[in-house]
Amino acid sequence: MKNLIEYIVKALVDNPDQVEISVIEGKETMVLELKVAKEDIGKVIGKQGRNAKALRTILDAVSAKARKRSVLEIIE
């Protein structure tokens, strides 16, 4: 799951090497904390949050298959 988000985000941003994802596993939920270069934050969030929304939708779908809940946090 982490790999998937990492792959997508790296494809979206200008500085793929600065993408960092840390995973906080809980019992039922999983929190993905996403850090990108400062100038790439806009690209991850997108216009009106569309990119972030699409990312979260995909994450939801993937984690539903694993019978889990996931939260994607974008950290400045």
Added chain:
Amino acid sequence: MAGLEFEGKTVKDAIENACSKLNISQRELKYDIISNGSTGIFGFVGVKKAKIRVYYHKKPESSSKRNEHQGTSDSFSSGIDPREVISLVDEAFSDLREETLLQKDTREEKKQKSQPKKQTHFTSADQDKDESIDSKALPAPTEKEVKSVDIKDDTSLESESFEEEKPSASETFLTDEMVDNCADLGLTALKKILEYLTDDVQITLEKTHDKLLFRIEGGNSSMLIGKRGQNLEAIQYIIDKIVNKNITKHIRVQVDVAGYTEKRKENLIKMAERLAQKTKRTGKPSTVGPMNAQDRRIIHITLKNFRGVRTQSIGEGYYRKLMIFPKQANRKKTPSDVTESENTSI
């Protein structure tokens, strides 16, 4: 003391009239207002003259004037009809009266000028209604018409841009090499995403110079589509972003799972036609809830040639929704109907 009636277009005019006829200043004049009078509509329907009754006191004045006034007051006291006297006085002061009337006329014209202006503005916006509408209803329809004209322009532009997408792209299409690169990029990304969602899928790729279409068959299609197609939409969006990141020209990316987009398109067209019929029947605008640009586009195009309604997108971003309005000119079948259709076709 004598009562004498004077008329004028307004009370003020009547007073001036009385003063000039009796040769006294306004301060000396004592009067009652009988009727205020009205200018009517546009100054030609229902005009009433203002009437005042003047109480005139005899005063010690210079002899010649006094004699004159003596005469008039005498005639009152001897019971002669005051109207006759008025006519006499009128004759005597006819020149003066004409002058004042002229002044009034010019004033009246000035008043009227402002209203006909509005009317011409109105007629330019809409030809078929101007005769039957009375003055009070004038301003509101004008605004409406102007607004709707603006809106019409917007929609026509929007639907135009939808239609012109293909030809404009074909003028500046990407080279085959670039398309292949994009297709490879999209395909690897899609495979990567799909492997987390479902197993055993076959992806077929159709590519034209401005569009990539990925067809996905097999696997857990409900998982891929998601609730109301949201997963599919998200996947398509992300692939679109990835593919279009490094190229200057935009290439459309479409992802289809088991013919879902086709089905959705059919449903949307059915829904659009149903709503358009309803709008036409009731004469009230109807709204199609928030949806993505592709879906709105389908509805716009479906209803573009649907007689009696027009469509417009309202709102921003996620809350942008599509409204179907009844066409106002359709209520009357007039020459403006022709211009209307011309407007939309431009």
